[in-house]
Amino acid sequence: MTAPARLLVDGRLTEASDGASYAVLNPATGREIGQAPDATADDVDAAIAAARRAFDETDWSTDVALRVRCLRQLHAALLEERESFEALTTAEVGMPGFMMVAAGFEVPVEGLRWVTDLAEGYAWETDLGVARPMGIPSRRTVRREPVGVVAAITPWNVPTQINLAKVGPALAAGCTVVLKPAPDTPWVAAELGRLAAERTDLPPGVLNVVTPRSDEVAARLTTDPRVDMVSFTGSTATGRAIMAAAAPTLKRVFLELGGKSAAIVLDDADLAAAAAATAFTACLHAGQGCAITTRLVVPRARYDEAVEVAAATMASIGAKDPTDPGAICGPVISQVQRDRVEAYLRLAEEEGGTFATGGHVIEQDGFWVEPTVVAGLDNTSRLAQEEIFGPVLVVIAHDGDDDAVRIANASAYGLSGSVESGSLERARAVAARIRTGTVAVNGGVWFSPDAPFGGYKQSGLGREMGVAGFEEYLETKTIAQPA
Incomplete structure (x- = not known):
């Protein structure tokens, strides 16, 4: 039996702050199979605040060994819960069971392991050597650092694949995350949050999961100045709206959009x-x-x-x-x-x-x-x-x-x-x-997992998966010192 869907905010599994919820339907029958918390604006605000604190006030962004340990724990928990996770996916998403060997479960979970290995061996600093810009001998170093707080907004079609394709690289890079799944498929995201809370050493606030039904409530993730990046997969029309909403604060925006x-x-x-x-x-x-x-x-x-x-x-x-x-x-x-x-x-x-x-x-x-x-x-x-x-x-x-x-x-x-x-x-x-x-x-x-995926033209901006997908969540800093 899968646990009831709960929000994950600042390390706590909880109901919506006003107690409201909405029905989760099985698309094969049209019948209710559970309830999901209808997160309020206050819940989203609390999740953003928790992610901001976890990034600014803990060692998460700098402790690669901690990140690797936590992500390996999450990977192990997903493998141990595979049977129930797959059954929940079929019930909530309507995905045929044979697809679990690909986008439904196996590839995304393997992708979590792959990006964890990548982070463990990644060259976080590169020495450019000594040069004499403007006649001043200088040693230059290029550092790669996490972007910061990431709002991950995901669709309903292959939720585990897309949830992990955002959460895994973002956490491996040292970012903190607020995951907002589609209201048609909130439960598999909530289950990912539960495993993170109960089976890993993730510090409170590093991963938050909120499941609002209201687009207006969810849109706060795209405008809040405490959010440094929005990573969105969904329709091109919604992608345009997110890009416009993020523009006033000049957030980094990753968009994986439609195709024909x-x-x-x-x-x-x-x-x-x-x-x-x-x-x-x-x-x-x-x-x-x-x-x-x-x-x-x-x-x-x-x-x-x-x-x-x-x-x-x-x-x-x-x-x-x-x-x-x-x-x-x-x-x-x-x-x-x-x-x-x-x-x-x-x-x-x-x-x-x-x-x-x-x-x-x-x-x-x-x-x-x-x-x-x-x-x-x-x-x-x-x-x-x-x-x-x-x-x-x-x-x-x-x-x-x-x-x-x-x-x-x-x-x-x-x-x-x-x-x-x-x-x-x-x-x-x-x-x-x-x-x-x-x-x-x-x-x-x-x-x-090792192959970058993304689009040209109105199919999006940036790449998911592969080294390119991991580096979407990194900033580049050049440091110069006297040689």
Whole structure:
């Protein structure tokens, strides 16, 4: 049994200060599975104050050995609680169990271990040697120091992955953190806070977890001058608002935002295999992934074949209870999200598209959408340009490599993508021209704790994971002394 969701503020697990809470729903059934504290403005203020004190008045920011010990304790606790953590994720998020070996649990927890190892062996100081700027002999040293107090604001789609991708590097760098999860998935974040409080030596205030339902309350994290950095993953529209809110205090802002990634299939590729793989990917977790390839860009001469293969694949996958061992596509997160996806399906018809499979919501308990292949639209359609965040794949025709690159880049986003070709050299040449932060070539997998992830254009600012993701949470200080 998972413990009830609680706030973590200044080392204490607690209810909201006014006792208010809200229901946590299972998206597969629509039924309540628990309650989360509805954190107040006072709770958020207390969490920020605690994080500020912990950074300014304790040794956390300077004691690397303490940070390494605490993060190894948290890693061990997560492994020991794996079964219950995964069950909670499936219940609260609707994520199929097979995804726990990747973004659901295994990769993010491995990422926590990886960044802890990185911090332990990191070169916190670099000697630049002696030079004579303006004729004065000087020895220069470059130090890397933590940014300070970090507000980590995370979405509902893969919460453990994104919570740990922010909390782990920030803590390893010596920052203190206020974690604010999405109100659709507060419980897994609260459980992370509980393990930190009960199973580690983290000093009070180093990690705080608050779960307000109100956007207005949460927005205090972006404007408070005691917060030095906002690390946000979510929609591009919200990212713009956060950037604007943070501007008056000139906070550092990390943004990992939306995507509308293209899977390019060249004319010498195994089209059937590529179309089936892209359709499978578009079904993962009901399409609720920012880096999922949701535009299948195929040679015009083989367009009908690609549509047929993709439709057959998605129809065979279907939408299943996420507790089913064979589930790939579960529910979408909420009624709001189901309504959003349904609006895009109706828009597809208005724009002149047709459904090769799917095209409707599923009328049953919970929040379900049929895996859908949309044909007959070009890259200028809204279905091809806007992030839907549901199991919807748009198939688009191209007229050669140059046209395929043009289509892939004709997007406000630049988060991910893929290229398939019978020639690795040709595939790499096309991949080099695509303006995205990650590209999979001929089935290669980039998702790993040591690989930086992030986007071009309106897909965000900065990188998460890898050394680059760790260094997002560091400042650079140059010190000069007489030589």
